[in-house]
Amino acid sequence: MGATWTKPRIKCALEERGMTLTGLADLKGINPSVMRNVWKRPAPSAEQALADYLGVRPAELFPDRYPRRxxxxxxxxxxxxxxxxxxxxxxxxxxxx
CATH class of the missing domain: 1.20.5 (Single alpha-helices involved in coiled-coils or other helix-helix interfaces)
Known part of the structure; x- marks a missing residue:
């Protein structure tokens, strides 16, 4: 496991790949507001989309939300x-x- 994923690090990783939260939402067919709110509340579809795009597990990006209880x-x-x-x-x- 590498460095801790933080909101700025996740956003930076997306930007380095030429992607935005809204763009990823469009790509994955997710409502953009769900993607933007992923920082504030659990959103499994947005968490999975981010994880897939960055090549990690959702639990690495949002460790406080996993395992789901x-x-x-x-x-x-x-x-x-x-x-x-x-x-x-x-x-x-x-x-x-």
Whole structure:
């Protein structure tokens, strides 16, 4: 792994190759505003386009965003807890009826 990729370094690498964020967005069929906002919020399509163009993995460009984490609400453990609670409530409802 080489030097850390920073916003200025990424933009410089694009410019050295004669490319801009807007140009890359056009090339990859991505909305230009999504590409411009890649610095502020996760945008998987823009991250992947930048990584592909620069010949690196998205995790190298945006290490704080990888690995992608699933929402705790959607975790298998929490889904199981919810299912058990629903089953308990259904059983309680049958007893009360």
């Amino acid at each position: 699933r929402s705790r609400i959607l975790s298998a453990e929490n889904q199981e807890l919810i299912a058990r609670e629903k089953a308990r409530r259904a059983a309680d409802g049958e007893i009360a009826a």
